[in-house]
Amino acid sequence: MLSSYPVVLIATRIRTEERMLLEAFRRRAVPCVHVDDRSLVYRVGGPPPKWRAVLNRAISATRRLEVSRLYEALGISVFNSLATMTCCSSKIAGSLALHHAGLPAPATAIALDAAAGGAAVAEVGFPAVLKPVVGSWGRGLAKVNDTDAAEAVIGLRDQMPSPVQKLVYAQEFVRGRDIRVLVVGGRAVAAIERAGEHWVRNTARGGQPRACVLDPGLTELAERAAEAVGGGILGVDLLETDQGDRFVIEVNGGVEFHGLAAAHPGIPVADVMIDYVLGGTS
Template identity: 60%
Template sequence: MNPIAGHPGTAAGTVAVVASRIRLEEKALLDALSRRAVDSEVVDDRSIVYRVGAPRPRWRAVLNRSLSATRRLEVSRWCAAVGVPVLNTPETVALCDNKIATAFALDRARVPTPDTVVSLAPSSGGRAADEVGYPAVVKPVNGSWGRGLARVGDRETAETLFGLRDQLASPSQKLTCVQEFVPGRDLRVLVVGGSAVAAMARESDDWVRNVALGSTAVPRRLDDSLVELAERSAAAVGGGVLGVDLLETDDGRLFVLEVNSAVEFRGLGEANPGVSVADAIVDHLLRETVS
């Protein structure tokens, strides 16, 4: 259906799962809702049409699972505007989907991160890399699944990369975060409603270790230092359902790389078979909403 605001087609108490595609994660969330006898409805984010100023849809809450960063923000913005509780809020989505905004939020919370320098144009990217030092990691301001990441070892390589970025069409693609390259173990911690639920390490021969790119997920114990840092990082961007990405060095130091608002949790679940991530998310949503 096209969920036009005020449309009588949805029943009070229904949880809408707004998604671009029904993957394993969305199926798990729908199953968790069903086991709790909560009515649910799948809404394709591309089908949404709403009238500004119209009454709210009769949804208890929305799980925003949109794959598109642009639509993800607009779904959450619409829900917040009409008073439908949504995970995650538009403020959190906006912070997490912009690496510059995330960097500022983590810095305000005094969360340890690799040294980060921002360049607002490709012409100044070389200077940003020089400030960080080599090797440096060049990141697009927007993006996920490790796309657009590059590790550069010297100024000449950096200038070549930034010259290519200057040819990109979108102004936002010419903004860049340059981070210090910190060797270490790649970790992901899921934080739901302010509490760390589970963690994993991602192992790969490549330095980019996203599970979506083929890395192997293995369990990681949630010790006190990891819990404290992950929960503080999640709070820094407004809380909700969040994936905190960290690096753990050989001497035990932890650095936060990113906080993700569009959490894929298949790998985390496989690494932690005793933890139901979908149940944790749904229980949090139901605690925070009223039928």
Template identity: 45%
Template sequence: MSATPEPSAARRVAVLAGRVGADEKRLFDAFERRNVPYEQVDPRRLWFPSRREGPPWRLALNREIGQVRAVYAARSLAAAGVDVVNSAGATEVCGDKWLTTLALEAAGVPTPRTALGLTPQAALDALDAVGYPAVIKPLVGSWGRLVVELPDRAAAEGVLQYAGALPGPQSHLGYVQERIDKPDRDIRVIVVGGQVVGAVYRVGEALRTNVALGGRALPCPVTPEIEKLSLASAAAVGADIAGVDLVEDRDGRLFVLEVNHRVEFSGFQAALGDRVSVADRVLDHLLERGRP
């Protein structure tokens, strides 16, 4: 790894974070306020020998924003005997929208009609089956970036022609999904350790309601159905800490869109205020995981 840890380091919790944002600062504050030793570790500086050595830390909280680094760091640390939250498997599934969809479908969680075309032409055929209006999304991505609404086949042909000219084989895959006719909001639920921490409405214009893109977070009551679907979704992808995104159609039916393994919660926290501390709930779960 980047350096040989001190003997006492194995008693600390490693927080993997190449970028420290508001959420990481909240987590660090919770660690310090509760006198829990931790170490911020930048995965961009980590390297791993193929021969296993002693575990450098007992626990690691994976907050790395780079999907590939997050998966390989989790796998390598787990091989060295470190308990990593979320696991490499959960990080890999949540980081790929198609793998997430397959996991949710296998668990019987309601999702919008979804298909994957392995070429742009196949994606067009898939869209004909899914129906318009639809959306096309990148397999790996967050914050609603590169999500495009497709009102009809002509729009789809233009988008997929552009995608087919991009370098890299992953750009040529078409992850397409029916467009749910919904209010100008979706629902974000945070799950930690098999329990729902809370829920917020994310209100925005048109397709994107992400707080990172200017959406507003407002308190949302946790109904029994929201709780059931959120817990089932987190379990389906194997995530201890999860941000579950749901949408409701005009008839009030709920569908799960995706599950996030690296939960951003500043907007969520601002909406719910002092009623809940996401950082403390995460720390509670880590302490429970770390008990002998």
């Protein structure tokens, strides 16, 4: 019986979120084991492990993508799916999916080489934000206010060793409230506003989470954005201007949620995720 096999929590480290998930599985008496993604080895053609499902929380975007690829290919239910992880692992793929779904987003331009980076920035105008195509936690973001600053940042990235780091992803700078909505299985669960003095307000960079009301408009935007990238357990990041306009910035496939859970103590966030995982493997 599939239900007798353990759910496997693949995670690089046991952070607050992983502890919450493991405890929620324990309370339900659902077998769950932790496996460090750095320890995984699979011989192609070998038998699949006897796992009920994989909850993929690898920190590395590269390994996270390959975890979903590998175990989905073996016929195991993986959360999130390979399609979702592929879309969320690249800001280019994510932006294209959001645009295809007709979702509002800041003006965005992409250049495939640093030599064309200036033209990409010109497409969105100043001030602009230059972002790494692959990355999280607000790392590597640069707000540029003029051509000289843009050239300096692009020139620096052109010296990076990886071809991915040389790609230019330029986005219009939008000033507004920084909102994160957790969407699980197509349903918006809760939202927070991330407050801070700096324009980058990720909680990993010191942003302070506080509860945000999930009104119907915010709920619709977040759920549509989650659907656009393939669905699953997702963090949808939005900005809301003083005029009330809302823009979807990106969708995170490896969502951290300790700040959101702390801001909403009445919502059993980990249990909502586990309900979704178990519902997809019953």
